[in-house]
Amino acid sequence: MNQLLQVKNLKTGFRKENGMQNVVHGISFHVNKGEIVGIVGESGCGKSVTSLSIMRLLHDTPGEIVDGSVMFKGEDLTALSERQMKKYRGNELSMIFQEPMTSLNPVLKIGRQLRETIQLHLNMSKKEAHQHAISMLKSVGIPRAEDVMNDYPHQLSGGMRQRVMIAIAISCNPSLLIADEPTTALDVTIQAQILSVLKDVQKQNEMGILMITHDLGVVAEVCDRVVVMYAGRIVESATVEELFAAPKHPYTKGLIASVPKIGQGINRLYSIPGTVPSPSNMPTGCKFAPRCSQVMEICKIKEPELIQMKEHDCRCWLYQEKEQEVEHIEKGSSARG
């Protein structure tokens, strides 16, 4: 196996006055070398917290990794010290965010910010780093790269800034890039540009990309495999073709059906009733049960496991063995009684 990143049973929680409140509840997935994996879900499903946990960037939040491991090229990132982690960040492992303005330093020129990242991780002289920076800017499709080196972030448009962020992120030839909603703040025509840049650099460098997004269109466009999250859990994961052709989990089905598609010509959209439950108010059984159109008795009592069906995992009682189901109900009721 060519696994680049392997997340195992990751649990992340937020410190609250009355103890920890878990936001990510034991998720496991992997990213292979040169593969684009998407994590989709609606706001509050824990997808961004997952990416921050992998990068160990939770210290700005009240969040904390509670359990699990994040194996990156055979090294457990959760066990590293902050200093060792710094060697990985921006080098082997880099990240781009939704709003590039917040991750660029407003008072430093683009050139300097790029050069510093390069010099920090790659053993290069100032001159070499400068040349490398320009070639990086060119590789993400920035016209007049030499001029842009002397610009400040605010002088660039949103799309340009996101290109600069990508240039910085790939400047040290990382083997994994985590992209957290990289195109959400951008217009469609600019989004199309950025996505094609991402695909290009991914091919050139054989990078793995973990793409965090709420947009199923973006997933279908760029990803190889998809992980669907709901309420801090993985509810389904499959290859992109499989997921869109034959979604299994009612949530995934509902999500795909909710998106208006051009040329579809229907009068009413499918809609999932209700809203995502708040972390303090989670239902006991399957977290999707209150909104599910195919809900059964067992769903309200016990949470299903993520079952593996060749290359297609799904967390739903509809796909568990029937006998197992009965057994679980008995167990559930005896535990209650």
Add this chain to the structure above:
Amino acid sequence: MSDVQTEIMPEGAVSMKEGKLSNFWKDFRKKKPALISFYFIILLFIITLIGPYIVPYDPAAPDYNKVLESPSLQHLFGTDSFGRDILSRLAVGARISLTVSISAVLLGALVGTFLGLISGFFGKWVDRAIMRVCDVLFAFPDLILAIGIVAILGPGLKNVVIAVAFFSIPSFARIVRSATLETKEMLFVEATRSIGASNKRMIWKHIFPETVPTIIVYFTMKVGTAILAAASLSFLGLGAEPSSPDWGAMLSNSRDYIDSSFHLVFFPGLIIFLTVLAFNLLGDGLRDVLDPKTKD
């Protein structure tokens, strides 16, 4: 309309059941200096209300057998040049100081808030006119302005109130104006305009409530300043009658005894200092809780 779904669980409904006030109190309780100040001010208010009935000595009755006595068990803060108990006088005087300063700031806040709201809301020449007048008033040091006003209106507590109120107006006007400018740009104000609300309605029902936290914070801090100003005017003989137990007047009367009987100056000075400090600390704490974005 069959499948319009009533949503199941409103987010955050749980945390809000406790109510706004208890949330406020929970946050405020963590600010220790502000909390202590709050209790101190409550104590002052209680003294203001019941002080005259519980003080051990008549604050106005002279006792020529006990002139200028140092603090003792009988007279905790000592006695003054007429043998009057200083503790009793301070307790009764609290009423004068607090009434004068709070009513002055209240008056200033009322006028200043009104000016700030219309200045921020209407902008253009209204704003420019009001703000230029405020700039002129700002150019005078507070106390000089107050002395000038009292000089015109004549000495007396009522005029001290007017003078102190007058110099609080521009600061309230300015702070409310900036809060108004910020709120005016918010979407809900535009939404209210789109349903046809009058200017009056937008100002009072939608913008004013948003400025209240700022006003409360600023009000508290301004009371401290006003106590100091009122005391200063009395000290200069422009405020309370010299014989009344006003804190500033007491300080003024004891100037001559500063070498021989230090307690005469010390205790009125201490109480003024503590009160002003308490109001400022309370204001700081309130700001942190109510209006965190104005923190510098």
Add this chain to the structure above:
Amino acid sequence: MKKEVLLEVKDVKKVFPLSTSWFAEKKYVRAVDGVSFTINKGETFGLVGESGCGKSTTGRLVNGLIKVDEGEVNYKGNDLANISEKEWKKYRKPMQMIFQDPYASLSPRMKIKDILMEPLTIHFPKMSSSEKQSIVKELLGKCGISEYHLEKYPHEFSGGQRQRIGIARSLILKPELIIADEPVSALDVSIQSQILNLMKDLQEEYELTYLFISHDLSVVEHISDRVGVMYLGSLVEVASKQAIFKEPKHPYTKALLSSIPQPDPKVKREQIVLQGDIPSASNPPAGCKFHTRCPLAMDICKKEVAQLQQVAEDQQVACHLY
């Protein structure tokens, strides 16, 4: 059947001053630069474009939140472009607005009850409180909010619920035209479809006319009858939904359509990736504003502005190619 025109926007222009510094040369942004379209009664007119194209400004010009510099806004034949704020009050009843950000468009210190009753208080000062309450309660049910929410404050609700409240508020006065400015852009996919369905249902029930402003073409395609595409303050194409999505004429519309990522990995379509950024509205290119990014630009495009022309039944394009 002849359709009744409810709103006619004619060559409307709006310029915003940019720098107010004394010494700098005064700059202006032509936010809306001669926009014309009509909306028939009972239909949904979608206005699409990327950020900064002036679509939201157009919406606000229509309902008078921003004053029109030039041009006409005819509502049922009355020109609203130059009337006073007092006269406007009459039109605030039949014309309502739904805003993008459901978090910011409700007064944070008012109860839902008061927010929803406010329009009635303004326009019917003599109406009794119980009468207002019954109107509010009826609409609440229609918008999918329970009655027990009336005593709550906006921050106690999720984004989707707040948008329902915003919609309920816009319906209280029984309006004819609703200007919806990106009403679902801030919402999650599953909530977005709930709100879109709700808006469709309400349109049927109350015979509403929508001016639906959005950057999302898929959403616009779903809800609109006719669509206008804006680019840098001007309409580049106005057409029926069928025409614009099946046979887009303007190169910008084509590029826009091809840029939308489709939620289906099997669809491999020819994508036109536009080069370059959207030019700044304070310094738009001469001639056709799109010529700097247009793959089919000709010489004439750099010099002359293309006017909207009828190219098919119910399809107008502003492009020199036609």
